[in-house]
Amino acid sequence: MTSGSPSVDALLDKMSQELSALISQRKIEDPLMVGIHTGGVWLAERLHTQLGLKDPLGVMDISFYRDDFTQVGLHPKVKPSQLPAATEGRHVLLVDDVIMSGRTIRAAMNELFDYGRPASVTLITLLDLERRELPIQADVVGGTLSLGDNQLIKLTGPDPLTLEIRERP
Template identity: 50%
Template sequence: MTTRMPLQLPDAEALCAALADAMRAHVDPAATALVGIHTGGVWVAERLHAALGLKIPPGSMDVSFYRDDYHQRGLRANAKTSQIPFDVEGAHIVIVDDVLYTGRTIRAALNELFDYGRPARIDLAVLVDRGGRELPIAPSFCPHTLSLAAAQTLELERAADGGLAFRLVEK
């Protein structure tokens, strides 16, 4: 049996601020739209929307209907309704998620987004890249990288006061 070094989890609040700083020069407050992926990505998108002073209300997506593991695992319970409150056609969109891992969720999100229209440009913003990619997908904005074992999951949680924090789940 191996013992792991205790992992110092990143500060989610500090990463939200760092992510907004990294994006600021690359967004147009009047024209850039955010789409958060349920559930953590929606929280991060809300933070970025406020921090960057964007005019277009943020969208949200639940990619359950586009996941590539449906035939192995079935339809996920508690699928949420996707809401895209702006015209995707010709838009500059930033997909927002909390943690980037295999890239399969982002693949599903890209497919879903194109069913609303043809965006001019899509970027990807995440708080943490934890490695382990299985598809050729890279973030446009990412303030933190770390390496986790396959049995570990990094989950973003929101407290009753709205504060965001990471939690490490060992399987």
């Protein structure tokens, strides 16, 4: 990020502690963690390991569920989603790298519900850019960040995971 900002690893450690406490508080047993392609998967891999979850990690590519699909077109590397277990009645931990407008999360939840109705969905995100267009709020957030109108943030990885602030093209 910028000078003096916490590292991705430090944010992940904070998130892992908060998530562990939340799982315990809500008495969630055997949650299913699902990462949103691409950055959310990288973060979910780390959190999944830190929490010692039993079920394999799920991966979602929400490209076909986006509401701007007709405007931006299809990304050339779309891959099918892979959920290792049924979502029906499960507590799902949904991980994404950045929440801004809420539209990516809405698309992910639409796809998730196509696999079954979860008992609950806990949203986990590394950064909140606080620019909502939809009323969606993360349960666990690594940190918040304000960007200028001509800036964007990019998570690069998977090893090492770093955050870069870039100027919009």
